[in-house]
Structures are given as C-alpha cells and as structure tokens.
Amino acid sequence: MTKHFNTYSEPNRIAEAVEALAELTEPQRPFTRLVFSPEFSRARQWLQERFEAAGLECQIDAGGSLIGTRKAPAASESPGKIIIGSHVDTVPAGGRFDGIAGVVAGLEAIHFLNAQRIDLPFDLEIVDFLGEELNVWGTSCLGSRHMAGLLTDDILDRVDQDGRRLGDEIERIGGTGKPASGPRPDAQSILACLELHIEQSDRLETDQIDIGIVTDIPGISRYSITVTGSAGHSGTTRMEGRRDALVTASDIIMTAREIARSIAAQDNRHFVATIGRIEVYPNGAATVPGEVKMILDLRASNEHSRDMFMEQLHAASLETSRRESCDVGIERISEASVAHMDDALRQRLARSADHLGLSHINLSSGAGHDMAHMSRIAPSAMIFIPCKGGLSHCPEELTTPDAIARGSAVLIRTLLDMAG
Amino acid sequence: MTKHFNTYSEPNRIAEAVEALAELTEPQRPFTRLVFSPEFSRARQWLQERFEAAGLECQIDAGGSLIGTRKAPAASESPGKIIIGSHVDTVPAGGRFDGIAGVVAGLEAIHFLNAQRIDLPFDLEIVDFLGEELNVWGTSCLGSRHMAGLLTDDILDRVDQDGRRLGDEIERIGGTGKPASGPRPDAQSILACLELHIEQSDRLETDQIDIGIVTDIPGISRYSITVTGSAGHSGTTRMEGRRDALVTASDIIMTAREIARSIAAQDNRHFVATIGRIEVYPNGAATVPGEVKMILDLRASNEHSRDMFMEQLHAASLETSRRESCDVGIERISEASVAHMDDALRQRLARSADHLGLSHINLSSGAGHDMAHMSRIAPSAMIFIPCKGGLSHCPEELTTPDAIARGSAVLIRTLLDMAG
Numbered sequence: 001m002t003k004h005f006n007t008y009s010e011p012n013r014i015a016e017a018v019e020a021l022a023e024l025t026e027p028q029r030p031f032t033r034l035v036f037s038p039e040f041s042r043a044r045q046w047l048q049e050r051f052e053a054a055g056l057e058c059q060i061d062a063g064g065s066l067i068g069t070r071k072a073p074a075a076s077e078s079p080g081k082i083i084i085g086s087h088v089d090t091v092p093a094g095g096r097f098d099g100i101a102g103v104v105a106g107l108e109a110i111h112f113l114n115a116q117r118i119d120l121p122f123d124l125e126i127v128d129f130l131g132e133e134l135n136v137w138g139t140s141c142l143g144s145r146h147m148a149g150l151l152t153d154d155i156l157d158r159v160d161q162d163g164r165r166l167g168d169e170i171e172r173i174g175g176t177g178k179p180a181s182g183p184r185p186d187a188q189s190i191l192a193c194l195e196l197h198i199e200q201s202d203r204l205e206t207d208q209i210d211i212g213i214v215t216d217i218p219g220i221s222r223y224s225i226t227v228t229g230s231a232g233h234s235g236t237t238r239m240e241g242r243r244d245a246l247v248t249a250s251d252i253i254m255t256a257r258e259i260a261r262s263i264a265a266q267d268n269r270h271f272v273a274t275i276g277r278i279e280v281y282p283n284g285a286a287t288v289p290g291e292v293k294m295i296l297d298l299r300a301s302n303e304h305s306r307d308m309f310m311e312q313l314h315a316a317s318l319e320t321s322r323r324e325s326c327d328v329g330i331e332r333i334s335e336a337s338v339a340h341m342d343d344a345l346r347q348r349l350a351r352s353a354d355h356l357g358l359s360h361i362n363l364s365s366g367a368g369h370d371m372a373h374m375s376r377i378a379p380s381a382m383i384f385i386p387c388k389g390g391l392s393h394c395p396e397e398l399t400t401p402d403a404i405a406r407g408s409a410v411l412i413r414t415l416l417d418m419a420g
Numbered sequence: 421m422t423k424h425f426n427t428y429s430e431p432n433r434i435a436e437a438v439e440a441l442a443e444l445t446e447p448q449r450p451f452t453r454l455v456f457s458p459e460f461s462r463a464r465q466w467l468q469e470r471f472e473a474a475g476l477e478c479q480i481d482a483g484g485s486l487i488g489t490r491k492a493p494a495a496s497e498s499p500g501k502i503i504i505g506s507h508v509d510t511v512p513a514g515g516r517f518d519g520i521a522g523v524v525a526g527l528e529a530i531h532f533l534n535a536q537r538i539d540l541p542f543d544l545e546i547v548d549f550l551g552e553e554l555n556v557w558g559t560s561c562l563g564s565r566h567m568a569g570l571l572t573d574d575i576l577d578r579v580d581q582d583g584r585r586l587g588d589e590i591e592r593i594g595g596t597g598k599p600a601s602g603p604r605p606d607a608q609s610i611l612a613c614l615e616l617h618i619e620q621s622d623r624l625e626t627d628q629i630d631i632g633i634v635t636d637i638p639g640i641s642r643y644s645i646t647v648t649g650s651a652g653h654s655g656t657t658r659m660e661g662r663r664d665a666l667v668t669a670s671d672i673i674m675t676a677r678e679i680a681r682s683i684a685a686q687d688n689r690h691f692v693a694t695i696g697r698i699e700v701y702p703n704g705a706a707t708v709p710g711e712v713k714m715i716l717d718l719r720a721s722n723e724h725s726r727d728m729f730m731e732q733l734h735a736a737s738l739e740t741s742r743r744e745s746c747d748v749g750i751e752r753i754s755e756a757s758v759a760h761m762d763d764a765l766r767q768r769l770a771r772s773a774d775h776l777g778l779s780h781i782n783l784s785s786g787a788g789h790d791m792a793h794m795s796r797i798a799p800s801a802m803i804f805i806p807c808k809g810g811l812s813h814c815p816e817e818l819t820t821p822d823a824i825a826r827g828s829a830v831l832i833r834t835l836l837d838m839a840g
Contacts, residue, residue, distance in 0.1 A: 029702075093651065093702035093710075134706040200656035218655065222705065231513070233813040234694035235638065235719045236620040236786035239677075239684040246695060247677045250670035257659075257667045264659040274654035275666060277705040278698070282449075282513035285642065285697040285715035286554040287813045290513075295705035299655045366656035393653040393707045 005356055005409035009108040011401035014408070017104045018401070020046060021088060022096045030395055031096050035089040035131035035142070036169045043088045044173070047103065047128055054110045056126060061184070063146020064130035064175030070110055073119045080191040082120075082418065083378075084109060084411060085127030085370065087143070091134070095397025097198045097387065097404075103128050105196040105408035112412050120419045122191055129370040130170070137166040138222055138295060138333040144370035146175075148377050149183040155334075161279075183377040190378035191418065192345055195371045196407040197382060198399050202390030203363060210406050211353045212363035212384030214341050217372040218270055221306060221335040223296040225252060225275075225317075229326040231282060231290025246280055246289035248326040255316045256296065263305050270366055271305045273298050296330075301338055301364060339372035345381035345414075352413035358406055367392075383407050425776050425829035429528040431821035434828070437524045438821070440466060441508060442516045450815055451516050455509040455551035455562070456589045463508045464593070467523065467548055474530045476546060481604070483566020484550035484595030490530055493539045500611040502540075502838065503798075504529060504831060505547030505790065507563070511554070515817025517618045517807065517824075523548050525616040525828035532832050540839045542611055549790040550590070557586040558642055558715060558753040564790035566595075568797050569602040575754075581699075603797040610798035611838065612765055615791045616827040617802060618819050622810030623783060630826050631773045632783035632804030636760045637792040638690055641726060642753040643716040645672060645695075645737075649746040651702060651710030666700055666709035668746040675736045676716065683725050690786055691725045693718050716750075721758055721784060759792035762799035765834075769803055772833035778826055787812075803827050 024043045026032040033039040044066055051058050056068030065085075072079035086102020106126035113120065130143030137158040145151045156167035156179055171177030199205075204212050229243035253275050260273035274297045281291040296313075300306040314330065321328040346362075353360040363384055371380040385407040388398040444463045446452040453459040464486055471478050476488030485505075492499035506522020526546035533540065550563030557578040565571045576587035576599055591597030619625075624632050649663035673695050680693035694717045701711040716733075720726040734750065741748040766782075773780040783804055791800045805827040808818040 091702065091704040091707055093704075094707075098653075134704065138705070140706070200653050220655070231814040232811065233518075233620050233787055234696055234717045235640070235692060235788060236810065236812060237692070239681045239692055244677070244694075246698065247673055250673040253667055253670040254674070257664070261659045272655060272657070272659055274664075274706070274708055276654055276700075276707045276709055277703050278666065278700055280696075280698055282511065283697050284511040284513075284554065284813070285558070285717055286560070286694070287511055287514075287696045288694055289696055290814065297654045297705055367653055368655060390656060391652065392656060393704070394651040394710065 005358065005406045008112050008409035008412045009405040011405045013111065014104055014108065014404045015401040017107065018096055018100060021100050029093050031090055031094050032092050033088065033090045034092065035133065035135055036173060040089055041173065044128070047088060050107060051126065054107065055114060056110060060174030062176040062178065063143050063151060063180065064170040064173055065143035065147070066128040068126045070113065070124040072121055072123050078189070080122040080189050081125060081186065082122050082191050082415065083125045083127055083193040083374070084195070085129050085193070086195050086197060087129045087132035087370065089131050089133050091393050093395060094393050095395060097397055097399050098200070098392050099132055101198055101385065101399060101404050102196045105404055105411060108408040109412045109415060120415060124415070130175070132370055134297070136160045138224060140368060141370050141373050142170065144373035146180045147184045148373040149180040150373060151180050153179045187377040193371060193374040193378050193380040194411055194414065195369060195382045196411060197369060197384055198387040198392060198397070199363070199384040200367050200387065200390060200392035204384060204386035205388065205390065209361050209386070210358040211360040211410055213346050213349050213360055214365050214382040214384060215362050216301065216341060217339040217365045217369055218299045218301040219303065219306060219336055219338045220368040221298040222333040224331050224333055225294045225296055226329040227252070227292040227326050229290055232288040234286045234288055237288050242288055243325045244288050245292045245326055248320060248324040248328065249278065249292035249294060251320045251324065252317055252328065255320065256313055259309055259312045259316070263309050267302055267305045270299065270301045270364060273309060299366065303337065336368070336372060339375045341371065341375065341381045342379035345379050348414050348417055349381055349383055349410060352410045352417060355413055356409050358410065383410055425778065425826045428532050428829035428832045429825040431825045433531065434524055434528065434824045435821040437527065438516055438520060441520050449513050451510055451514050452512050453508065453510045454512065455553065455555055456593060460509055461593065464548070467508060470527060471546065474527065475534060476530060480594030482596040482598065483563050483571060483600065484590040484593055485563035485567070486548040488546045490533065490544040492541055492543050498609070500542040500609050501545060501606065502542055502611050502835065503545045503547055503613040504615070505549050505613070506615050506617060507549045507552035507790065509551050509553050511813050513815060514813050515815060517817055517819050518620065518812050519552055521618055521805065521819060521824050522616045525824055525831060528828040529832045529835060540835060544835070550595070552790055554717070556580045558644065560788060561790050561793050562590065564793035566600045567604045568793040569600040570793060571600050573599045607797040613791060613794040613798050613800040614831055614834065615789060615802045616831060617789060617804055618807040618812060618817070619783070619804040620787050620807065620810060620812035624804060624806035625808065625810065629781050629806070630778035631780040631830055633766050633769050633780055634761050634785050634802040634804060635782050636721065636758055637785045637789055638719045638721045639723065639726065639756055639758045640788045641718040641755040644751050644753055645714045645716055646749040647672070647712040647746050649710055652708040654706045654708055657708050662708055663745045664708050665712045665746055668740060668744040668748065669698065669712040669714060671740045671744065672737055672748065675740065676733055679729055679732045679736070683729050687722055687725045690719065690721045690784060693729060719786065723757070756788070756792060759795045761791070761795065761801045765799050765801035768834050768837055769801055769830060772830045772837060775833055776829050778830065803830055
C-alpha cells in the first residue's frame with residue numbers, strides 16, 4: 001500500500017509559511033520582495049529564524065545565499081551533501097509561490113526528519129538561493145551562478161541607476177561581493193541538487209497530473225537595447241525633424257514580437273522573446289524622448305532558433321535605426337545554454353512519486369531556474385507542481401498547500417531512497 | 421538716436437542670476453527643478469530674497485504663484501497693474517533658460533526703475549507663475565490657470581502615483597490649494613501681462629532677428645492613454661496567448677506618429693503630437709507587461725487638425741485593441757483653445773523694439789505659455805528671443821545674456837511708453 005503524502009508533509013504548516021512570507025511585501029505593490037530590498041532582508045531574517053528553530057546550522061555563503069545545514073551524524077566519514085533549494089525573492093508585483101514553494105518544501109523535509117528522528121548519511125542543505133529573479137543589474141540566479149563559479153567581476157561591477165554596485169549589495173547582505181574563483185570547493189561531494197517549483201504553465205492542471213519531472217531548462221539570453229535620439233520640446237520640435245527614441249523603440253518592440261511569433265510557429269520546441277522592462281529619458285510629457293533603454297529576454301530550447309532570432313532582429317534594427325535617424329545598440333548581458341536535468345535523479349523522483357501513488361509526467365521547463373546553473377557542477381533535478389491557469393509572475397499566481405505537500409513528499413521519499 | 425539696450429539692462433547681472441538658478445537642480449540630472457521639489461523651493465527662496473532686495477513686496481497668491489510688487493506712489497488713485505512674469509520650474513532634464521529668462525528679465529525692469537528712481541503710475545508685478553511645465557498630474561500652467569479662474573476641483577483633486585494630491589502640494593508651498601472661484605478679483609485693473617521667453621525654435625537665430633513678437637499660442641490638448649493586457653511570466657507565457665500591453669502601446673505610439681506626420685504635412689499651420697511619458701507595469705525584465713500608461717500631448721493652431729487627429733487615433737486604437745486583445749482607454753486630461761495675443765500691446769512692443777534699434781518679426785508660438793491663460797482675463801503679449809538651434813527642454817538649451825538684455829530692454833521701454 002502506498003503511503004499518503006500527508007505522512008511526510010503538513011499542508012497547514014506549509015500554508016502558514018507561505019502566508020507569513022506573503023506579508024513581507026512592498027505594501028503598495030503585492031507581492032513584491034525584490035532582492036536586497038528591506039522586505040527581502042525581513043524575509044531572510046524570518047527564514048533564518050525558522051531554519052534555526054528546526055535545528056539547522058545557518059550561514060550566508062560567499063554568493064549571498066542563505067544555507068541551513070542538517071549535518072550527518074559525526075560518525076559518518078566525509079559525508080556527501082544533498083541540496084534542496086529555491087528562492088524567496090520575487091519579481092515586481094509577482095506572486096506568493098514562485099520560489100517560495102520550493103524553500104518551504106525543503107523546510108518540510110527537515111520537519112519530517114526531525115519528527116521521525118531520522119539521521120541521513122549525508123549533510124542536507126536547505127538553500128535560499130540569492131536573487132533568482134532578474135534584477136535591475138540584468139542578471140538572475142545570483143546565488144546559484146556564484147556556487148557554479150559563473151558570477152564574474154564583469155557582472156558584479158554593474159551599477160544600477162541609483163549608483164548601487166551589484167557586488168556591494170551582495171556584500172551588504174552577508175556575501176563576500178567577490179567573484180567566484182570556480183565552483184564551490186565541495187562541489188564534488190554534492191550528491192544531488194533538488195528543487196520544487198510551481199509549473200508556471202497549465203499542462204499539469206489541465207491534465208490533472210500531480211507532479212512534473214523536469215527534463216531540461218531552456219537557454220536564457222538577455223540583451224540590453226539602447227536607442228539614442230534627440231530630446232526636444234514637444235511643442236516646438238516639428239514632426240519632420242524629430243529623432244524620437246520612443247517611436248524607434250516602439251518599432252523595435254513590435255518587430256521583435258513579429259520575429260518571435262514567426263520563429264515560435266516554425267519551432268515545435270519552446271521559443272519566447274519579451275521586452276518587459278523599458279526606461280525612457282527624460283520621460284516628461286512635454287518632451288520628445290531622447291533615449292530609451294530596454295531589456296530583451298529570450299528563452300529557447302534550441303540554439304538555432306535563438307541565433308536566427310538575433311540575426312533577424314539585428315538586421316531589422318539597423319533598418320529602423322536608419323529610417324528613424326536614431327542610434328540603436330544591442331548588447332548581450334547574459335547567456336546560458338540549455339541545461340539538462342540528471343537522468344538518474346529523474347528516475348529516482350519518478351519512483352518516489354510512484355511510491356506515493358502520485359501521477360507524474362516529464363516536462364520541459366519554460367522558465368529559468370537555479371537548477372540550470374547547479375546542473376553545471378552537480379547532478380540536479382526539479383519537480384513541478386500544478387498552478388492555477390499557469391499564471392505566474394503576477395499576484396494571481398496560485399497553487400495549494402496540498403500540491404506543495406505532494407511535491408515535498410516526493411522530495412522526502414527521494415532523500416530516504418538515497419539514504420538507502 | 422536710439423538708445424543702446426545696455427542702458428536698460430545689464431547682461432552681467434542677468435548671467436549671474438541665470439547661473440545661480442542653474443545650480444538649484446537635482447544634482448544627478450541637470451537641469452531639473454520640478455514644481456514642488458526641494459530644488460524648486462530653494463529657487464523660490466532665492467527669488468524671494470532677490471525680489472525683497474530690490475524692494476518688492478512679496479506674496480504667494482491663492483494659486484501658489486510668487487508675486488513681487490513695486491507699488492505705484494501712494495498719490496495714484498486706484499492705479500492699474502502691469503504684470504511681467506514667467507516661471508522658474510523646469511521639465512525633467514531641461515534647460516537653464518526656459519521660463520528663467522522671463523523672470524530674470526522682469527527683475528531687470530525693477531533694477532532699472534530703481535536705479536533711475538522712476539515712479540510708474542501703475543503697480544508693477546514680477547511673477548513666478550507656479551508650475552508652468554507639465555507635471556505628473558497632467559496639468560501645466562498651474563499659476564496662470566488659477567489667476568484666470570481655470571484651475572478646477574477636478575484638477576486639484578488629482579493624485580500622483582505616490583498619493584500626493586495636487587491641491588495639497590499647492591497648499592504646502594503657500595497657496596490655498598482651493599480652486600479659483602473666478603478670475604483674480606482685480607483682473608479688471610490689469611493693463612497688461614507681458615512675458616519674455618526663448619523662442620524654442622530656430623527662426624530668429626536663422627534669420628538673425630533680435631525679437632519675435634508672438635501673435636498666438638497654440639491650443640494644447642493632453643490625453644491619458646491606458647493600455648491593459650495581462651502580465652505573465654516571460655518564459656512560460658507562449659507568444660500566441662499573450663496580451664502584451666507594451667506591444668499594444670508600441671503600436672499606438674507608432675500609429676500616433678504616422679497620423680501626426682500626415683496631418684502636419686497637410687496643415688500649413690503648426691501641428692505636433694508627442695507621447696513623451698510612458699509608465700509600464702510591472703516593468704520587470706522577466707514579465708510580460710500587463711499595463712501601460714502614457715500621456716499624449718497635442719499642439720494645434722487649428723482645431724480641425726486636432727479633431728481629425730483624435731478621430732483617426734480613436735479608430736486606429738480600436739483596431740489595435742481588438743487585434744492585440746488589450747483594452748485601450750483614451751481620456752482627455754486638459755484642453756485649451758488657441759490664444760491670441762493683444763494687438764495693441766503687440767504694436768507697443770514693436771515700437772519699443774524700433775526705438776531700441778532691434779530687429780523684430782511676428783511669430784506664432786509652438787509651445788504653450790502662461791500668457792495663453794492670462795490672455796483670457798487681460799491684454800497679454802509675449803516676446804521671444806533667439807536660442808541656439810531652437811533646442812529647448814534639454815540641457816543643451818542656450819541663449820545669451822545679451823539676448824535676454826535686449827528682450828528686457830524692450831519690456832522696459834514698453835513700461836515707460838505705457839507710463840506716458
């Protein structure tokens with residue numbers, strides 16, 4: 001007979017934790033807990049208290065991630081490590097579950113092991129990876145990039161519009177603020193990295209499946225696009241002489257969408273392109289815009305589609321730039337190739353779901369995750385749980401405590417399985 | 421023999437005043453002195469000290485304008501009034517002369533009259549009209565609108581994104597914050613309102629003319645455009661299902677520009693349309709934009725052109741709204757009809773320029789000015805002085821102390837002329 005998921009994980013305790021974190025938001029803009037913000041620091045403090053109450057040994061690592069460790073018994077010689085983690089930062093006006101569900105699920109594993117007085121033959125780390133969401137410095141997954149040795153000086157030296165240097169912000173919240181010289185020194189001893197996350201799409205909900213086992217995480221590339229025209233008085237600058245940076249940017253936004261649509265239609269695999277962030281200077285109602293800065297976010301599970309998109313966008317932008325007499329600069333901010341999840345770990349997750357009587361399917365991730373970076377240095381895998389309508393990165397984002405408890409039970413079963 | 425303009429006005433003193441005000445700016449963004457900002461309050465304080473040092477009696481009127489009065493001698497029975505004014509607020513990242521030149525020129529008149537110990541048979545008011553530039557509440561010319569009885573509850577009750585109510589801000593800097601019940605009570609006794617301003621176009625510079633005498637100020641209409649789509653995760657929201665508010669807004673921005681170009685080409689008179697301000701929500705790089713708010717600024721010296729533009733824009737927006745599955749709302753924020761400058765005053769200004777040996781031509785204004793509103797309640801006129809390349813509302817805005825002194829001399833000659 002299969003055990004019920006509630007044997008492993010308590011939906012009520014999960015609901016309380018999600019609710020507590022949901023309250024740590026910018027008051028005017030739920031649910032907003034940007035990395036390095038006061039709300040983020042409060043969430044970190046709350047989480048560390050929870051970690052300590054559950055007996056975890058806490059530290060902030062060099063890359064600013066919060067790690068709570070449940071040590072293997074002293075008897076174990078050079079025990080391996082298993083990481084369960086996700087993140088508590090959010091996008092602006094985001095949701096209550098993206099990232100949060102994974103951290104709360106990790107904490108459930110600790111509660112279960114403590115209650116059952118189970119000693120695992122490996123260290124178990126519950127991790128709040130720093131700044132998984134894309135920030136104003138144009139880089140996501142700060143914590144996992146650092147652990148994987150991918151956070152470079154070039155990224156850390158970036159300065160936001162208020163003059164804040166990224167490296168200094170990491171230092172301020174307890175990291176070193178220095179680049180990683182390589183993967184974390186104990187990378188060889190990491191047996192598995194596991195992450196639970198809401199699906200952020202509607203496949204599991206539509207097909208009424210409990211668990212998605214992620215096969216791969218798409219390559220994400222980000223580019224900054226800067227359009228430079230001439231600012232001028234809106235009343236006295238004639239239509240014909242204008243070099244309007246916002247009109248030019250608008251042309252690029254529409255063109256990018258058209259190219260993306262056409263590539264997505266040709267490509268059976270996942271391809272999306274988004275311009276979600278735009279800053280206009282001087283942004284005065286009576287001034288012809290002089291400069292526009294935008295961030296282009298590309299997700300492709302196919303490098304050919306990505307390269308074809310950028311080639312077409314470059315060509316179209318050159319054309320637009322000439323026609324509108326504005327300069328257009330496109331620069332790559334970051335690029336990550338497709339990350340494949342570990343086959344053996346995926347099989348273990350599937351066996352755990354079977355053991356619990358939970359339905360499961362394989363899925364490709366649409367979004368990026370910390371596991372994309374962790375997979376470069378250690379066996380990594382992810383499970384998805386259903387969320388309502390696939391909505392995410394918005395306040396309507398919704399999953400249930402039961403769905404999180406089911407996923408958490410799969411993680412716990414997998415830990416027990418790996419303990420032998 | 422004509423007198424030299426330097427007999428009336430001192431370029432060095434003008435340069436010092438312009439420089440002093442230029443330093444009262446947001447440090448990171450010259451030249452920025454937004455109405456109600458700390459920099460604006462410091463400029464007001466500086467100006468009041470200068471007014472008082474020149475013997476003017478200072479007050480902030482109900483609409484928040486700073487008025488320095490040089491009284492007619494007590495002997496004069498119910499003397500009339502002449503107003504010389506402009507404004508010291510700026511647009512974001514604006515210039516050193518737009519508005520400032522006119523206030524400084526007014527102060528020059530006081531210095532001349534004091535030095536020459538001339539008593540005028542009318543009160544002379546030097547006015548810093550409150551908030552001439554378009555602000556975040558979507559309304560320009562706060563001070564002159566109030567004097568003309570045009571600042572309504574509807575406008576004063578507007579709240580910005582930080583929750584600041586416009587009326588409260590006016591009260592905070594010394595006005596009543598209440599709507600005008602009608603034109604200022606002594607409107608009947610105003611003999612003339614005069615304003616000196618940089619041209620903000622390049623006609624005077626190109627033709628090497630000293631003074632432009634303004635014939636009319638265009639009608640300015642402003643509309644808020646709100647586009648509502650659906651926010652979503654940039655990685656998991658497929659291209660096909662998107663309701664991207666920024667793509668939709670981009671279509672409207674480009675369409676508005678196309679319609680404006682075609683109307684400007686048909687219309688020999690002045691027509692321009694600008695979308696200079698845009699706010700995107702949530703403006704996260706990894707989120708499909710859910711909402712966009714923009715301000716459309718229209719300037720027409722012809723109401724038919726304005727109406728035709730809006731008709732075409734409404735039709736095109738409806739089409740875009742359907743195609744992109746986003747809601748598009750267009751609402752009028754403000755509208756002012758074309759304002760004609762007073763013929764008799766214009767003739768006096770021309771005679772004064774002739775007297776000083778300064779070249780002059782008639783010009784239509786491209787921009788809006790406080791005199792557009794003052795002309796509804798009293799005889800009003802403006803003179804323009806040349807500015808480099810016609811650039812304005814940008815840091816490159818440039819005129820010379822001599823050009824301001826020439827214009828100031830024309831105003832002073834006109835005062836002496838009206839004194840008889």
